[in-house]
Amino acid sequence: MxxxxxxxxxxxxxxxxxxxxxxxxxxxxxxxxxxxxxxxWNPQPSSPQDAEDQPIQVVTHLNESDYKELLDINRMFMSETGIQVNIRNMPGTDAYHQLTAALEVGEGPDVMLVNSPWIRSLASSGYILPAESYQSTATGGDAISAILQLLEWNGYQWGIPLDMDPYVLVWQAHALQTLGISGIPQAAGKDWKDLLGKQDSRKDKKMIAIPAGDGYAFAALMGGAGMNPANPSNEDLDSLSKLYTSIQFIEAGKSQEAWASLKNEELILLGVPASDAVKEKSINPLLELRLPEALYADNPFLLRGRSYAVSAQAQNPEKAAEWVAFMTSKRSQQLWSDTTGYLPVQREIYEEDSFQFVQPPVELNQLLKPAEGKSGDSLLQTKWEVFSKAAKLFLSGKSTAQEYREALEGHPKEKSANE
Structure with missing residues (x-):
């Protein structure tokens, strides 16, 4: 027993x-x-040595030409540091959903280069690291204040800004003089009213051109004329009705014809992305560029910038931070701006011309000042889909200025832009 x-x-x-x-x-x-x-979401490497030997994995959201330029700068980084980097581009309109789907199952990249307005959402979802956690430097703190607002959430900065490509107003100064207007019209100034009053004498010959159906271009034009796109006043509505009769719409693939019309003084003004305007000004220095700063200071998302962010899943955040620092260095910024035409985001470029390349073609004043108590989304950003639809109906002649305002107030007229 x-x-x-x-x-x-x-x-x-x-x-x-x-x-x-x-x-x-x-x-x-x-x-x-x-x-x-x-x-x-935070897989750990099997050993520190394994992580050290692995290439940095990067995902970008760029068009084809910008992607090629980024690859060129990346080759410089690999040649100088010996660190290998694999870059995969997601150019499609569903890039955000592709990226977050990969992050959700723990298959995200080490670094991502995305539209700056995405950063706050990625941070609140726990997908990226705060910039202060992987960089001991100012982490892009010298950037334009409005850009930094897009990268802040819960008291931290979550991305490193790369560039911006806002819509600018390109003026044909000599054509203005022939109309009896001596200087570039200022927002809500008398010259704008005088300019719009000249349209009647030009009959069917339009003065202003913007890309057809483009909400960003329309917002920039309204902002440049001193109107509030999200909450137009009665005076704005009167100006908006006069503005409409002056606008020619640029169809896809017809931008060169519009530039030719501006050069020949048939047009007075074009509303286009800064990257296009910078390239055109390099061959036609007589053009004058203006950026509606007040609009962009209140609506930073309209600056259309891109930013780097390091993933919370990064196997080696130190190497990832080294790559981001290289890609946003002064030398890399010069190469990027010269090739793409995108505007740099560092304040010092506009204040002191400390970078040794062509002076930026736009002057900044209000955007260089510190943001005072501004946070979260602007009224225009929260209404962007409503605004875009209302603007398309108005610009296509299917609604009046009053109906445009009613749509923004939540009382849209029952009519589609395709009718």
Whole structure:
């Protein structure tokens, strides 16, 4: 009997040890779903040496020409540092959903270059690291204040800004003089009213051209004329009606014809992205560029910038930060701006011309000042889809200025832009 008891006790001990050994390799059953989800978003490398040897994985959201330029600068980085970097581009309109789907299952990149307005959403979802956690420097703190607003959430900065490409107003100064207007019209100034009053004498010859159906271009034009796109006043509505009769719409693929019309003084003004305007001004220095600063200071998302962010899943955040620092260095910024035409975001370029390349073609004043108590989304940003639809109806002649305002107030007329 004693021998049977010994075997019985030995069997119990063996089962206990087996159960304990297995339990150390499993997530406890009482772990919350959120804890397990967090663990899956932050996979750990098998060893520090493995992470050190792995290439940096980068995802970008760029057009084809910008992607090629980024690859050229990246080759410089790999040549100078010996660090390997794999870059994959997501150019499609569903890039945000592709990126977040990969991040959700723990298959995200180390670094991402995305539209700056995406940063806050990525941060609040736990997908990226605060910039201060991987860079000991100012982490882009010298950038234009409005750009930094887009990258801030919960008291931290979550991205490193690269560039901006806002719509600018390109004026044909000599054509203005022939109309009796000596200087570039200022927002809500008398010259704008005088300019719009000249349209009647030109009959069917339009003065202003913007890309057809482009909400960003329309917002820039309204801002440049001193109107509030999201909440137009009665005076704005009167000016808006006069503005409409002056606008020619640039269809896709017809931009060169519009530039030719501006050069020949058939047009007075074009509303186009800064990158296009910078390239055109390099061959036609007589053009005058103006950026509606008040509009952009109140609506930073309209600056249309891109920013870098390091993923919370990064296997080696230090190497990732080194790559971001190289890509946003003064030398890389010069190459990027010269090739793409995008405007740089560092204040010092506009204040001191400390970078040794062509002076930016736009002057900034209001955007260089610190943002005072501004945070969160602007009224225009929260209404952007409503604004875009209302603007398209108005510009296509399917609604009046009054109906445009009613749509923004939540009382849209039952009519589609395709009618």
């Amino acid at each position: 004693k021998r049977k008891n010994y075997w019985f006790l030995f069997a119990i001990l063996l089962l206990s040890l087996t159960s304990l050994s297995q339990g150390q390799n499993l997530t406890p059953d009482n772990s919350s779903g959120e804890e397990r989800k967090t663990m899956s």
